[in-house]
Amino acid sequence: MIKNRRELFSFHWTCASLAGLAFLAGCASTPASSPKTAGWIKDEVADSYVFGYPLVLMDVAREAATGTDPGQAPVNTLRHAQALPPVGAARPSTPSIDTLDSTGWLDVSAEPVIVALPDSHGRYLDARALDMWTNVIWSTGADSGVRPASAKSQTIAFVQKDWHGDLPGNAKRVEVATRYVWFTARIQTNGSRDITAVRKLQRSIRVAPLSVFNGDTRVASVVTRNMMPEMSAAGAPPAKVAALDAAGFFGRLAQALADNPPAPDDPHALKILADLGVTPGAPLQLPASAGDAMAAGLAEGHDRVATAPSNVLAANGWSWFGDGVGNYGPDYALRAYAAYTAPGIGTRDDEVRAAVAQDSDGHALNGANRYVVHFAPNQVPPVRGFWSITAYTKDGALGETTPPRVSVGDRNGAKRNRDGSLDVTVSAARVKAANWLPAPRADFQLVMRLYAPKPQAGDGSWQPPEVVRQ
Template sequence: MIKNRRELFSLHWTCASFAGLALLAGCASPPAATQKPAGWIKDEVADSYVFGYPLVLMGVARDAAVGTDPGQAPLNTLRHAQALPPVGASNPPQPSLDTLDSTGWLDVGSEPVIVSLPDSHGRYVDARVLDMWTNVVWSTSAQFTTRAAGIKSQTIAFVGPGWQGDLPKGVKRVDVPTRNAWVSVRIQSNGTRDLTAVRKLQRAIRVAPLSVYAGDTRTATITPPRSNAADAAMSASGTPAAQVAALDANGFFTRLAQALPDNPPTPADPHALKFLADLGVTPGEPVKLPKAADAIAAGLTEGHERVVTAPTNLLNGNGWNWFGDDVGNYGPDYALRAYAASMQPGIGTKDDEVRAVVTQDSDGHALNGANRYVIHFAPNQLPPVRGFWSITAYTKDGALGESAPARLAVGDRNGARRNRDGSLDVTVSSVRSKSGNWLPAPRADLQLVLRLYAPKPQATDSSWQPPAVVRQ
């Protein structure tokens, strides 16, 4: 049974007035925090943690990715993946075997940043830009109609708050509500023999500040995001999600306070900012948390739990779970926004991609590669896509298997065979199967990820669900 009940953030914020950030100055009242009962402090810490989690996570991810060290790239520059993920890769978790990704961080605080994409000549390309609250501000999915048949050459200017000026002719303007933004361009790859063509498309992507694009390099200096030695040391180890989870309350709220001036909440929520002010958290100012260590620690623990707890408007069926129509543009649904940022960093909108995950078989037992499973798609229940789909097996931690066969995905991109009646069976096991659609799996507890690229509406409106994983 699929569940799709809307769950707005279950906070105490019932009297919010969306009058804009102008209320912020009048909201700052740190002394009031010490007068609140400990229970209210706990609740407001938990609520504020869920509210601020995506911004803090994106800031940590940016700091880890921006630079000149191996694996990094400067601001307004793309880093191109050149090959499939390394064996055992779990950073990011659940790495795709379907695309080569080009990613980078934009700084639109001083001037617009221009992104030019080449004609893909029919090859599937998924490009998207997220603001610092993980809302999708632009993606190529709107260009796909009945099927995803590649993209045409195009140039987009990503414009920060308050910028006024003229853009070059033929450049489309997209407004970004935050100073920084994350850009991802994923290009379909059809195996190792296809990498040369993919790399050629990657090299044709251009990213440049407006002044550089227009030829005036003297005015192209971009001030890097604020950081410090402690932030740099933290970014040296662990995934961004792990780094955020390791922060204590003062560390978390300090990063949030530092990020807010350049990246105001979207939508503007003065009531949420008042909660922060009650706790001594004011944008751009040193954090002064109440002297209630137990309540703060309890609120932080509850915040951690909320972030990783699936909200009730997450779709689920036959043991799988996936995001529905609300993903990518969250409005005030802070619970869904935080959960999506934690579980599937960089997730797009319902039109960009669906990523369904299952960890149990039809009897409720943990999936394990030592067993043999079959996923049977009825003729009228194949994944509904305008692009393509695939299934990949990972360890329970989201890493690829150590052996070469375990680094394969099964889907229509690589010619999954149908049965005579039009149905399709995928066999999952660590032991080679005679089935034409064998999905190699780690010989341990595992998870399966079904990706739908450019999904059709029925993939997210509750009218379709993946079939059960049945142990043989």
């Protein structure tokens, strides 16, 4: 089974395992005349599911978010969150209460799309763009090599690789291999009384195709809409993808591949897909009389996507992404798992998001108990921006807490002990503690977010402390 970095498909592509298969150049081979067995079909379906999952998920998410219905926006425009997420929100899972987000889908097939960001004047502003395979193709401050905690005024042009023409003089050219780009911008908010200032910054972001950007600025202004309306878990993109049968999943993959070639270019993966009858832009032709093998491979693919590969960092019950996230190369297992668990995640230099659902004894976190997260003086989250800890239900929703929806972190004045250490007390019942974090009354999880993290947060040299039941 393929769990680890850069291993996806590798066991199919060794000379020993490919005896009798002629498609891999350089291996001694014999004519491939016999049909594939059910076992081979199962394995190839599972491998191809892991390979194609991010593209199918992004395609489903794009379709759900673009249009003129409430909560949607046309392509090449942004929709802005106008308020913090409501209590009990089912999607997105574990929503942030530290920022207000602006997001949109860019279509660069006809011409470049220009994004102009304002100066945030010291306020944390994180913006990033992902291709349809969830690779981060650009993010704020990436060129400097040192991730800033705020953004300066800048203009970015997202351009397909084969496009030639003139761009605005101050625009940075970012080449895109896929037709669509997912753009997001997150702006720090300090609570409901700070919303007006955040909205002003949101309105200052401009997104428009090149021909419009160079013309009437009134036409080029950003369309402001609410974020996606609340939907049931069954209606969210991950659930929709999980509900697809083999024909539905691979049919969607075949159509999406036509405009969104894989990165890196991977002829071996495309050859395996072709063996299954999946060709970019062509009608699906799955193997006949192999329904059981297809179903078994699909089930195995589901399990692999939901299973953390070995290069996901883990310590003291927490897990988080480190090296490789956002720029996956051929690490298809990590790419699929990141898309499944943290859609839109950036690189380790953009953010670190650690989650825990068990205490130091391995028991599920529950609001009936009291817990302490003790940061030693040299263990406080290392950031250039800010950090926070938020409690969610085990399903990732904001639970009913008093005070509602609060997080604890340096943004809201977390107090240190005399020796420089810091304690966060977590419980459903109010306690007299400097850094009390209200939790749901049932089982819950904690998510620690590091905005503009320092390098040690993503290379494993820093680790979050254990959650100890009192």
